[in-house]
Amino acid sequence: MTTTPKQPDPLDNPQMKQIIDNTIAEFSEQNGALMVVLNHLQERIGYITKPMQAYIARKMNVPVSKVHGVVSFYSFFTTEPRGKHVVKFCIGTACYVGGVSQLIDKAKQVLGIEPGQTTSDGLITLEVCRCVGACSQAPVVVIDDQNHGRVKPSQFGRMLTDIQKSEVVA
Numbered sequence: 001m002t003t004t005p006k007q008p009d010p011l012d013n014p015q016m017k018q019i020i021d022n023t024i025a026e027f028s029e030q031n032g033a034l035m036v037v038l039n040h041l042q043e044r045i046g047y048i049t050k051p052m053q054a055y056i057a058r059k060m061n062v063p064v065s066k067v068h069g070v071v072s073f074y075s076f077f078t079t080e081p082r083g084k085h086v087v088k089f090c091i092g093t094a095c096y097v098g099g100v101s102q103l104i105d106k107a108k109q110v111l112g113i114e115p116g117q118t119t120s121d122g123l124i125t126l127e128v129c130r131c132v133g134a135c136s137q138a139p140v141v142v143i144d145d146q147n148h149g150r151v152k153p154s155q156f157g158r159m160l161t162d163i164q165k166s167e168v169v170a
Contacts, residue, residue: 019041028059048079092130092132110161137149
């Protein structure tokens with residue numbers, strides 16, 4: 001499987017552009033408005049493209065570098081659509097020492113994609129993240145916001161295929 005084809009920018013979709021405009025209008029006067037606007041747009045649209053960042057900066061009268069800085073700093077934000085299921089590998093020290101790299105290799109083998117990519121069917125996105133605070137359970141994989149600890153490569157391959165199979169049935 002390969003990565004998903006490039007999605008059209010939300011600014012090119014009238015309904016999504018309306019969501020962006022309404023969000024900016026609703027929250028632009030609040031304290032911390034930029035973070036509030038970006039959070040709402042991430043939740044509503046699912047990602048914040050570079051053209052969206054420039055548009056938000058222009059509409060909120062802030063430098064685009066500030067918008068990009070926030071989007072690139074916080075791992076919650078993404079500039080591309082994520083898959084229906086997000087699989088995150090904790091690469092904190094305990095997980096790294098505990099063998100998370102073997103789990104990443106297993107995911108690459110099973111799905112044919114790298115961290116930061118989404119399967120061509122849009123089902124699974126692989127990501128890496130910093131410490132999730134479950135060091136005693138290393139290595140930890142987070143699947144759709146649920147922590148899975150002490151994961152072995154053989155278990156993990158089955159976990160991925162179970163996700164794929166559950167979507168075929170659904």
